[in-house]
Amino acid sequence: MFYLNNYHIDILTRNVPCPIRLNVELTTNCNLKCVMCRGSQNYVEGNKAGRHLTVEDFARILNGIDLNRLKVLNLAGSAESLLNPDILPILALCRENKIIVELITNGMLLTPQISKQLIGYSSEIHVSFGGSRRETFEAIRQGADFELICKNIKTLSKLKKENNQRYPQIWINPILMKRNIQELPEVIALAKELDCHGVACSHLIVDSPELIRESLFFHKQEANHYLQKAEEVAKRDQISFVRPAYFSQESDDDGKRETIEAWKTCRFLWNYAILGVEGLIPCSGSGDLKLDCDGNVIRNKFMDIWNNGWYAGMRYKLLTGNPPQCCINCTDPSVKDPNHIGSYFKEEVFSDAFDYAKKELTRSQKGEFDQRECSVLSSNEHISG
Numbered sequence: 001m002f003y004l005n006n007y008h009i010d011i012l013t014r015n016v017p018c019p020i021r022l023n024v025e026l027t028t029n030c031n032l033k034c035v036m037c038r039g040s041q042n043y044v045e046g047n048k049a050g051r052h053l054t055v056e057d058f059a060r061i062l063n064g065i066d067l068n069r070l071k072v073l074n075l076a077g078s079a080e081s082l083l084n085p086d087i088l089p090i091l092a093l094c095r096e097n098k099i100i101v102e103l104i105t106n107g108m109l110l111t112p113q114i115s116k117q118l119i120g121y122s123s124e125i126h127v128s129f130g131g132s133r134r135e136t137f138e139a140i141r142q143g144a145d146f147e148l149i150c151k152n153i154k155t156l157s158k159l160k161k162e163n164n165q166r167y168p169q170i171w172i173n174p175i176l177m178k179r180n181i182q183e184l185p186e187v188i189a190l191a192k193e194l195d196c197h198g199v200a201c202s203h204l205i206v207d208s209p210e211l212i213r214e215s216l217f218f219h220k221q222e223a224n225h226y227l228q229k230a231e232e233v234a235k236r237d238q239i240s241f242v243r244p245a246y247f248s249q250e251s252d253d254d255g256k257r258e259t260i261e262a263w264k265t266c267r268f269l270w271n272y273a274i275l276g277v278e279g280l281i282p283c284s285g286s287g288d289l290k291l292d293c294d295g296n297v298i299r300n301k302f303m304d305i306w307n308n309g310w311y312a313g314m315r316y317k318l319l320t321g322n323p324p325q326c327c328i329n330c331t332d333p334s335v336k337d338p339n340h341i342g343s344y345f346k347e348e349v350f351s352d353a354f355d356y357a358k359k360e361l362t363r364s365q366k367g368e369f370d371q372r373e374c375s376v377l378s379s380n381e382h383i384s385g
């Protein structure tokens, strides 16, 4: 049993230290149109439009936060950070301030010049991947050049070796779906060839109706089969492999949204902040959660917003077990149940996905689904070597 007085509550709600992890969106532009990504709507020919964080504004943000507390600066956002015209001075500023950078990139602009700025000062670089074959890769990550991305990764690995550095760890990150799952074991082999540390894969989250059938939730046997093959290759090649949990046969497809109480393990509000180009975004667990104030950390001090009435009120609600509705419905991917249909589809396509699930289940009961799955499995057995 815990007993909290007003002094304790004040410390936990309005005197919270600077977060240890900060995600910063450096640009709203993207140079690819990946089929599964809303960021593809940010595609801008020639990088002319859109918004970028300038190095001056980045310096202002750093001035407003406690750099002794901040452990990781994550550069991912919902676009392509390396398109920011100030990327080199921004990385140089991170180096000067000894800030560890974690980068998630599509790899197209991971030039030797940028790689050199990251060596020794970045913990991890994740290069998002489509598949092990050029055709699959470029069909998913539209506008990408498979050969160039592999070459960029290889150059980064080489520079790391030449500089005798263990960091950054280089990871390849495929988003798993029906059209690329068969290539996962080969992606691991390719990671070895490119001298990467590991492969970190995750499932496709579907937010448009045309991708519903791409979800591996409808291809559980096949997904488990290739995850297992990939695991074997990873072991053989000594590649770190981060994968989603295996599907269980009893995967829950009851048509209800998840009821996991994600708010009880909320990783935002106390530890983790997201800075969009427009300002502070409270979390990635709910699109409905909006600050009730100006969240622009260039006009306002970060710590003033971080400990304002809105944040204090939200923290109080979670600590006292009275979360608002958006936290009850939290969709933070870090707390999702991998065997639940609700983990794979955004709210807007969920009812279509559920209808599709019912149809697939009927086919499966009639035997059609299983047969088709099995024929896919046997026609791909060669991959296991």
Ligand SMILES: C[S@@+](CC[C@H](N)C(=O)[O-])C[C@H]1O[C@@H](n2cnc3c(N)ncnc32)[C@H](O)[C@@H]1O
Residues within 6 Å of the ligand: 030, 036, 037, 038, 039, 076, 077, 078, 079, 080, 081, 104, 105, 106, 126, 127, 128, 129, 173, 175, 203, 204, 205, 206, 207
């Ligand atoms: C939005 S991107 C931004 C960073 C960079 N542009 C990139 O592609 O790595 C961040 C990650 O989200 C992944 N992603 C995009 N759409 C997704 C979806 N519908 N489901 C799961 N992951 C997705 C991308 O593959 C990428 O690894």
Ligand code: SF4
Residues within 6 Å of the ligand: 030, 031, 032, 033, 034, 037, 038, 039, 040, 041, 078, 079, 080, 106, 128, 141
């Ligand atoms: S490169 Fe990244 S942000 Fe751009 S469309 Fe692809 S996944 Fe989305």
Ligand code: SF4
Residues within 6 Å of the ligand: 262, 263, 264, 266, 267, 268, 269, 282, 283, 284, 285, 286, 289, 326, 327, 330, 331, 332
């Ligand atoms: S919706 Fe609520 S519980 Fe979920 S991440 Fe956001 S603040 Fe935390």
